[in-house]
Each structure stands twice: as C-alpha cells, then as structure tokens.
Amino acid sequence: MNEAEPRLAVVSSTEEQRWHEALLQAPVSEPQLRLWTYRAPGVVFGCSQAALLNQARSRPAGCELVQRSSGGGAVLTGPWMLSTSILLPPDHRLLAGGTVTSYRWLGVLIAGLLRDMGVAAHALSPADVRGSTADPSLGWACFGGLSPWEVVVGGRKIVGLAQLRRRHGVLLTSGTLLARPDWTLLCETLDRPAPDRAALEHRTTSCEEVLGSAPLVESFASALHQMLTDVLGVHPVPLSNPLPTHSVAA
Known part of the structure; x- marks a missing residue:
C-alpha cells in the first residue's frame, strides 16, 4: 500500500456504513484502515434490530438513524467517540483461531x-465475560453489555468491538469513548425509560471521566494509527476525499 499521513475522517454514521459496504463488495486483497469521528450524534442499529429502527423512525428523531450489517446492540455515535x-x-494471519480470537489483538x-x-x-x-453480571434490561444497547476482548476500566465499558465476516473479507471495528456520551439522547431516541440511562452511565466510562478531561481526538487517533499500522505491517492509502480533523470538546 502507498504510505500516507494518518488521517481522521469526520463523517456521519451513514457515510461510515457506506464505506464498509462498498469495500466488502469486492475481494479484499490487502488490509484497509480508517479512523473516524462524527460531526453529529447518530444511532447505529444492529442487523437484527430492524423493528427498533422502524419504531425510532416513527417518532421525531433528534439524531441520525442508520442500520449496520453486523450484529449486536444499538451504538450511539457522536463527537465523543473515536472509531x-x-x-x-x-486468510489474513490476524484472523487465525476463529471469530472470538480475531478480536483479541485489537482489544489488547x-x-x-x-x-x-x-x-x-x-x-x-472470555472467562472474564463469563464471570461478569449482565443487565438484561440493556440487551438492546451495545455499550450495555460485555463481549470477549472488549475493554473496560474497573468493570465499566470504554471500548466496544464488532465484526462482520463476508466471503470477500472481514471487517473489524472498534469504538472508544473519549468523552462522555449523551446517553439521554440514546434512550429518548429509542423511547427507553429513565432507569436505562442511569444503568448505561453506571456500566460505562470514558477517558474524560477517568482523566478529568477528554483527550484531543487527533492525538489519540495518531497514536492508534501508528500502533495499528505497525501490527498490520502496511500503511493505509490516502483518503480519496480527505476530510478535516476534529477535536473532542471537553
């Protein structure tokens, strides 16, 4: 691949999902890497959540609504997240060992x-997850539960992972909470009761909450980009339409 400067795309959730679908329609011959943050909040529903998406669309929405091809619960995206x-x-070496093992290197x-x-x-x-206590009332939310190799701080989730396997290639995604998410917006969008918001706040954390302020998304993205390209052994091609970088508001 051609060497390029690390680039952080500021996108909508729809634009991100379109990129995923477009790249998986043809055989993936070499690794591709993108780092994203979001210009505005959005809710990305899992592939089995069509009914929830339709219900949300039937009400006035305060944010973008989109559905992804991978499974799992609804994800609240926004300027607080680096994906x-x-x-x-x-047949890439990082995928050896099966679906769950494929996540390990990224979470670590x-x-x-x-x-x-x-x-x-x-x-x-996986043993940590089996020993954890799930909240069944939050099964609809990605950050309401834990899966192997996701990242926690004191038992509270700070990084979510997802995976989509197609004949042409495999997509691994992550979402890191750099700043405090607007869980109220997510619960209002899905018409969830107030206790769900409190439960999400209890079961999650962010860099802002731990450190006292949110890190610059550019700084985090640059460091993560370097680590990922070292593991992948390649440099990503330049974005065809580079978008401006963006900082997370404290």
Whole structure:
C-alpha cells in the first residue's frame, strides 16, 4: 500500500456504513484502515434490530438513524467517540483461531494505548465475560453489555468491538469513548425509560471521566494509527476525499 499521513475522517454514521459496504463488495486483497469521528450524534442499529429502527423512525428523531450489517446492540455515535474500521483479507494471519480470537489483538492493543494515557484499562478474556453480571434490561444497547476482548476500566465499558465476516473479507471495528456520551439522547431516541440511562452511565466510562478531561481526538487517533499500522505491517492509502480533523470538546 502507498504510505500516507494518518488521517481522521469526520463523517456521519451513514457515510461510515457506506464505506464498509462498498469495500466488502469486492475481494479484499490487502488490509484497509480508517479512523473516524462524527460531526453529529447518530444511532447505529444492529442487523437484527430492524423493528427498533422502524419504531425510532416513527417518532421525531433528534439524531441520525442508520442500520449496520453486523450484529449486536444499538451504538450511539457522536463527537465523543473515536472509531476504527479494519478490513482484512479472509486468510489474513490476524484472523487465525476463529471469530472470538480475531478480536483479541485489537482489544489488547487499544487497552495498552489507554494505559499509556493513564487509563487503567484492560481487555476482557472470555472467562472474564463469563464471570461478569449482565443487565438484561440493556440487551438492546451495545455499550450495555460485555463481549470477549472488549475493554473496560474497573468493570465499566470504554471500548466496544464488532465484526462482520463476508466471503470477500472481514471487517473489524472498534469504538472508544473519549468523552462522555449523551446517553439521554440514546434512550429518548429509542423511547427507553429513565432507569436505562442511569444503568448505561453506571456500566460505562470514558477517558474524560477517568482523566478529568477528554483527550484531543487527533492525538489519540495518531497514536492508534501508528500502533495499528505497525501490527498490520502496511500503511493505509490516502483518503480519496480527505476530510478535516476534529477535536473532542471537553
């Protein structure tokens, strides 16, 4: 791949999902990497949440609504989140060992970066997840539950992971909470009761909450970009339409 400067795309959730779909329609011959943040809040529903999406669309929406092709619960995106999208060929060495193992390197890598920043984060092993207590009332929300190799701080989720496997390639994604999310907006969009908002706040955390202020998204993205390209052994091609970088508001 051609070497390029790290680039952080500021996008809508719809634009991000379109990029995923476009790249998976053809055979993935080499790794592709993108780092994203969002110009405005949005809710990204899992592939099995069509009914929830339709219900949300039937009410006045305060944010963008979109559905992704991967599973899991609804994700609240926004300026508080830094996301990564990694496309790999189906036979890539990082995918050896099965679906769950494919996440391990990514969760461990992001947890290490967070620790370097002073956030006491670690990636959850499958045994850790089995020993945790789930809140069934939050099954609709991605950040309401825990999966293997997702990242927590004191048991509270700070990084979510997702995976989509297609014949042409595999997509690994992550979302890191740099600043406090607007859980009230998510619950209002899905018409969830007030206790769900409180439960989400209890079960999640952010760099802002741990450190006292949110890190600059550019700084976090640059460090993460370097670590990812070191692991992948390649540099991403330049964005065809580079978008301006953006800072997370404290």
